[in-house]
Amino acid sequence: MEKLEVINLSHSFGFKQILKDINFRLEKAEVVSIVGPSGGGKTTLLHLCANLLLLEEGKIDNSFSSSAFAFQEARLLPWKNVLDNISLGLLAKKIKKEKALELAKEIALKFGLEEEDFYKFPKDLSGGMKQRVSFARALVVKPSLLFLDEPFSALDIGLKKELQTLLINTIEEEQLSILFITHDLMEAIKLSDEILLLKAEPVGHFVKSFKIKTPRAQRDEAFIYEQTARLLNDKYIINTFELELR
Numbered sequence: 001m002e003k004l005e006v007i008n009l010s011h012s013f014g015f016k017q018i019l020k021d022i023n024f025r026l027e028k029a030e031v032v033s034i035v036g037p038s039g040g041g042k043t044t045l046l047h048l049c050a051n052l053l054l055l056e057e058g059k060i061d062n063s064f065s066s067s068a069f070a071f072q073e074a075r076l077l078p079w080k081n082v083l084d085n086i087s088l089g090l091l092a093k094k095i096k097k098e099k100a101l102e103l104a105k106e107i108a109l110k111f112g113l114e115e116e117d118f119y120k121f122p123k124d125l126s127g128g129m130k131q132r133v134s135f136a137r138a139l140v141v142k143p144s145l146l147f148l149d150e151p152f153s154a155l156d157i158g159l160k161k162e163l164q165t166l167l168i169n170t171i172e173e174e175q176l177s178i179l180f181i182t183h184d185l186m187e188a189i190k191l192s193d194e195i196l197l198l199k200a201e202p203v204g205h206f207v208k209s210f211k212i213k214t215p216r217a218q219r220d221e222a223f224i225y226e227q228t229a230r231l232l233n234d235k236y237i238i239n240t241f242e243l244e245l246r
């Protein structure tokens, strides 16, 4: 069974310790969200898990066969058009150009891009279109593990909802697993099997885990509001986000 297991992870930048004694596990077809206030070390932890940052202390056991990323900003290659940006990962996997373009077109349409957008360059795309391309590029390679760093935070509510629904369908249809960083509790409740609360002070550490057993397909607006209200009353959430001060 594919899994990502983090054991006793700690990390410092210079003399400043950012993360301390982090432990968690992400299994196949599961979504684990890491939620916490800005500056708590969420991105650092994601980068360590994704091997984008050198692990200093602890252990990361990642047996997923493949992975992909989507970030807050789309990070497209400015000199490549939409289809070429989407097919990058396929070409890296030695898939023939013709086949790669065919798969790129198929997923671009699924992610709400139109044929007239296919040959546009990133500078001619709106922020929302760029994020559609970013998701298409990440998922076209059918990764078994997806790393998401606040990919919805700059999007309007309509597009956010649309991309989240596409993602939820992919989790169920393709057994996709996701490690998801967000500071948005509603988003975490909508997508996750488990929410890990990361507190920044004095050093980034997990203070609580919330499991959500209700199937994603049954999480309607009422469920999400109700759960958000429940979490906002949780003393660990209040303390971690310093809500009593606002």
Ligand SMILES: Nc1ncnc2c1ncn2[C@@H]1O[C@H](COP(=O)(O)OP(=O)(O)OP(=O)(O)O)[C@@H](O)[C@H]1O
Binding pocket: 013, 018, 036, 037, 038, 039, 040, 041, 042, 043, 044, 045, 183
């Ligand atoms: N390369 C780096 N060198 C030194 N310090 C860093 C580096 N990257 C991050 N930090 C520091 O580590 C801390 C945690 O940053 P990180 O980006 O992981 O937090 P975060 O929870 O993801 O915040 P946000 O939600 O604002 O993105 C911050 O104090 C940040 O300044």
